Amino acid sequence: MRSSVIVFPGSNCDRDVAVALEKFHIKNQMVWHNDTNLPKTDLVVLPGGFSYGDYLRTGCIASKSKIIDDVIRHAKKGGLILGICNGFQILIEAGLLPGILLRNIGLRFLSKNVFLKVVNTDNQFCLNYKNKDIIQLPIAHNEGNFFAKKELLKMLEDNNLIAFKYCNKNGEIEENSNPNGSSNNIAGVISEKKNILGMMPHPERLIDPLLSGEDGSILFTSLIKS
Amino acid sequence: MKISATVTLKKDVLDPQGKAVNQTIKNMGFKNVTDVRQGKYFEIEIDEANKEKAKEIIEDICKKLLSNVVIEDYIINYK
């Protein structure tokens, strides 16, 4: 499997995710936002960070980058796209995923481990989560408050397009374990064709027992499962 | 020409910042403030003497960049 991590000015999890991809033997290339064409690739990753300093709206300026046209073409062809944190915000601004990410309800940046329920395992990113549907991953964001109007929420729920929801350690999806105010505790969504995943938590930060867990590894091993 | 634009969240979109500001204002003892919404304000310097043309350009910029039409409205103010 081949991947391309897009580097925007202000991306800062680009290296982290590249390390994770390579750890699971995915052949990765870094791609500069100003390039017009993606190299031959199966997976495009939009990494976390503060592209353009989060100025204007998070992900907005990056979504106007040159490379985005080709990322959209890749999406239309059914190619895989993973957006983590700022990458998720960019996907939304680029119109590849629905909804919007607002300021965290507490108006504070939040960096901590959260429990997540894997709601949909029927996509290339979550295949291996099947037997382990309550996982722990770190979040680190200021604007992760997923907001969707009623109709959209219903559409996402009805079509099973939600990948992860914030939950407590017993897997219960409740208000107290919603760190940022997201509608229906949504932490990650997938596109209708299930080839695009956007998520606020950082799987690439938990791929090593030394870092107190490996729940992130499962996402990467899912990717290479054929 | 200097033109300004304000971008605000649509009515039915949650505004966490405005809400928090409102709460703080109340805590500070200003009891009669009942609602606050927070938006963005832009002052744009444009090198275009024709007012109509300038207006068109700014409209375009508001639509394509400064606001996200899904959740935001914009207003352009000509001085």
Place this chain on the structure above:
Amino acid sequence: MKISATVTLKKDVLDPQGKAVNQTIKNMGFKNVTDVRQGKYFEIEIDEANKEKAKEIIEDICKKLLSNVVIEDYIINYK
């Protein structure tokens, strides 16, 4: 009564957001935009019929909360 206020950075203060927005506008091909400054916009609903009184309250809130006078200016708009 609805009153709005805009808070902007003082003239000589660096405005990183405005700078980035300006650059993006240029990159998008709008060549005649020469400068952008970004500020904050507040729409405040206040339960006070007396215009002068409302004005005073909003002034106070602007000074104490909405702006930091060291680096920012504010303007109150009465509709």
Place this chain on the structure above:
Amino acid sequence: MKITPEIIDKHGIKPDEYKKIIKLIGKNPNLLELGIFSAMWNEHCSYKSSKKYLKTLPIKNDKVIQGPGENAGIVDIEDNDAIVFKIESHNHPSFIEPYQGAATGVGGILRDVFTMGARPIATLNSIHFGSHLHSKTKNLLNGVVLGIGGYGNCMGIPTIGGEVKFNSSYNENILVNAMAVGLVKKNKIFYSKAKGINQPVIYVGSKTGRDGIHGASMASNKFDNNSEQKKPTVQVGDPFTEKLLLEACLELMKDNSIISIQDMGAAGLTSSSVEMASKGNLGIELELEKVPCREENMTPYEIMLSESQERMLLILNSGKENQAKKIFSKWGLDFSIIGKTTNSKNLILNYNGNEVANLPLSSLSKDAPEYDRKWIKSTNSKKTENPKNFKSLKISTCLEKILKSPNNSEKSWVWEQYDHTVMGDTVQKPGGDSGVIRIHGKNKGIALTVDSSANYCLADPVTGAKQVVCETWRNLISVGSKPLAITNCLNFGNPEKDKIMGQFVETIDGISQACTYLDFPVVSGNVSFYNETKNNSIPPTPTIGGVGLIKNLNNMMTKNFKEPENHIFVIGKTLGHLYQSEFFREIMNFNNGPPPKVNLFNEKNNGLLILDLISKKLVSSVHDISSGGMLIALSEMCISGKIGAKIRIPNNIIGKHEYLFGEDQSRYIVEISEKNKKEAIKILEKNSVYYEVIGKTQKDYLDLEKEFKINISELSKFNSIWFKNYFEENYGS
């Protein structure tokens, strides 16, 4: 323009200093030249009051690659890896504009680190505020934390440690000290010393604006006929540009284009150009109209004194300009050749073809004033007075009160606002005795901590300073690292007062003694004087940042209790020293008396022994005993491990309050399994280290025989509730 005594005064230059200037340069300075002197000769840049004493600090051992005198200090961690680190203050700006002040403080210290070729891998901070009841405190705390997070998070560098303290003596003078740590290859370190004549001098980064043209700006305002607005003296940070600057600099550093590089920090273009040239014993000539400016009609005076952020000065090997320019334009940054090195040994500034300043560099650097200020010995608090009787106070009530106090509450409210896991190498998060960062791609790591003990230092600066160094050492030991070196930020009042100068002199003495004994050299630092308002000075507050090495991360240690039925040992002797303790302060409201004594022999002996136990895998958890004493330390181990403990207080002690809350130094609590007990005791006895076995871990309850039994989740609530409550009254603001 005529230079009047008033203008000289507004530039902070004393009359005799002005005479010295004329003598050194053989002419009357013009306004620009005066401005340059004012920047270079002020306390902040010249260290004129502190130099004499800083020279006495121990700064070397076989691990030190670079000591004080460069942008940051460097220590060797083997395998061609080295760690670059420094701490710096941003106190005054943070009081005026907490968000921007703190943010630019972080930005500045990061530049000090990456200017040496290092990729920053962690930041820490020590922040001191006034009483939590003071009207400004909440807003300042909120703004400072948002600012530190705002900058560090955007840069993508984990903030993995720090401290937050409250004391009314900081009501009008908060402290914001930021530390940055970077990783560099030993053979790819960059320095600021210029070399070679006719080499191009390059300006890169953000444009120059009228930011932070300090006191001097008032003076210049006067001359401005159409002085419309008061010029801002607070800089606004742009972490996004700094991130680009970081990446661009590191990219350029991959080859050998750069001769020397220096960030523009305090006194901007002035101090950076002067430092580079004078270190290289060369001259430098700049064409100021080539400096990229943000505002129109900026004067040479403003250009030279601006403190705009996110800028760097480079000297390149001539011929490398184009290639370098390509890199900076790729990252969207300004790049301008603004001058060259010369053999004149002068600083020459031209503006549109006219010479506007010409000064011998030596007059700005090596001939700058150096004072031997008057000082008096501190009158150390004696054990004369005693607080009211406390023997009847219930231990459980005291424990609860201390755990709930602002100073002893756990600080996750703060550090959860800092991204502490970005870069994927954080192996020990904030909340432990030290943060630990893995060296990328390897199985070794570094431990990092910052500490201060202003209460002790005020009561007795020498002992207090020794204690802070020892506490840093202990925090590094507790996570299983070998302490390597420190950086220090010395926050004091007005050095022109003999009492304050005395505190400074004695603090340096204390740091020196401890660092010398522990072979724990000082490799970088910063002095911040004049932290006083209306004659109220802050207490002497040396902040120490320490770095330790863990060669094998499998041996890293944590403080959380691991499992029930293990033995709990206290290493080091408990004498029950309560003066200056949290117990006296929080419970008795009593602030007099001397701080606990520091015995450097015990400190070293106990510390090295703990390291030995850790490396032999004989202990399951380790925590040093510091402010609050043994019972607080125990509670913290229970809370973080979600495991209880059953403790028996020995009979033969002075008093249980003294025993449980005393702050005697050089002590640790360790958890040892039944299986390892014998072996551990053998080692302890062989090294004649004092120890006591005080009980065992157990499930769910902290149980102090004959006193109380409390559920760990309740204990945990006590400890975490304060920040939440403090901010909930004012939710989200």
